[in-house]
Amino acid sequence: MDVRFDIELPPSLAVPAEAIVDSGLRKTVVVDRGNGYFEPRSVETGWRVGDQVEISRGLMAGERIVISGTFLIDSESRMKAASQGLFGPVARDPMCGMEVDEKRAAAAGMKSEYEGKTYYFCTDDCRKRFDAKPAKHAQAR
Numbered sequence: 001m002d003v004r005f006d007i008e009l010p011p012s013l014a015v016p017a018e019a020i021v022d023s024g025l026r027k028t029v030v031v032d033r034g035n036g037y038f039e040p041r042s043v044e045t046g047w048r049v050g051d052q053v054e055i056s057r058g059l060m061a062g063e064r065i066v067i068s069g070t071f072l073i074d075s076e077s078r079m080k081a082a083s084q085g086l087f088g089p090v091a092r093d094p095m096c097g098m099e100v101d102e103k104r105a106a107a108a109g110m111k112s113e114y115e116g117k118t119y120y121f122c123t124d125d126c127r128k129r130f131d132a133k134p135a136k137h138a139q140a141r
Helices: 070-083 102-107 124-132 134-140
Strands: 013-016 027-034 037-049 052-057 090-092 099-101 111-114 117-120
Touching: 090 102, 099 102, 102 111, 102 117, 111 124, 111 134, 117 134, 124 134
Parallel strands: none
Antiparallel strands: 013 052, 027 037, 037 052, 090 099, 111 117
């Protein structure tokens, strides 16, 4: 006997479960950056209904992700980055929660200082929103 419950979920960002690489320590999706470039991105997940999983942090609406073959792309990108020595210290953007390479963010001017602490950002928009109310956003994370 099957039982069906109809539930209403609040609006959220959801992706197919197969798009998430779960290493046990962290969950990753592979973002299509265009022109054949892909970026592994740490995400936090919420509910799961059927084959859909809520992304609560780390991905923005409208970003294109890889749904099939994510494990292979994620593995290859990590091997290339490691062999080139690209993995440096990682920080979490206080506005959207995305992981940000500190060196790359600093080089691009995507950092701010507040009360003796350095904050790193994934986009100029996140940095500007933080700079407008740093006390509010520094406390929130």
